[in-house]
Amino acid sequence: MNFQSVPVNSLSDINKSSRKSNYEKFCQKCLVKGHYTYECNKTPKYVARPSRTKRLENPKLNKFKRLRSPSTSIAKDILKSREKKRRLR
Numbered sequence: 673m674n675f676q677s678v679p680v681n682s683l684s685d686i687n688k689s690s691r692k693s694n695y696e697k698f699c700q701k702c703l704v705k706g707h708y709t710y711e712c713n714k715t716p717k718y719v720a721r722p723s724r725t726k727r728l729e730n731p732k733l734n735k736f737k738r739l740r741s742p743s744t745s746i747a748k749d750i751l752k753s754r755e756k757k758r759r760l761r
Contacts, residue, residue: 699712
């Protein structure tokens, strides 16, 4: 973070100097840099997103990879080994 030394006469001067510059601000409503959402006077842009069904049908549309469940044979092997340990006790 960049800190600038600025002569301060009041608390409002501190708030003005610590504000982010325009290039760091981003509006989620109109998708333009330079202002925040609460400052926006424009109409919101519609962003088409694939439905849940389309994402499930086409894995390329999924942002996150689904976790694969371990095979049932591995789970059965673990359960068998635990049963053996219980019997030995």
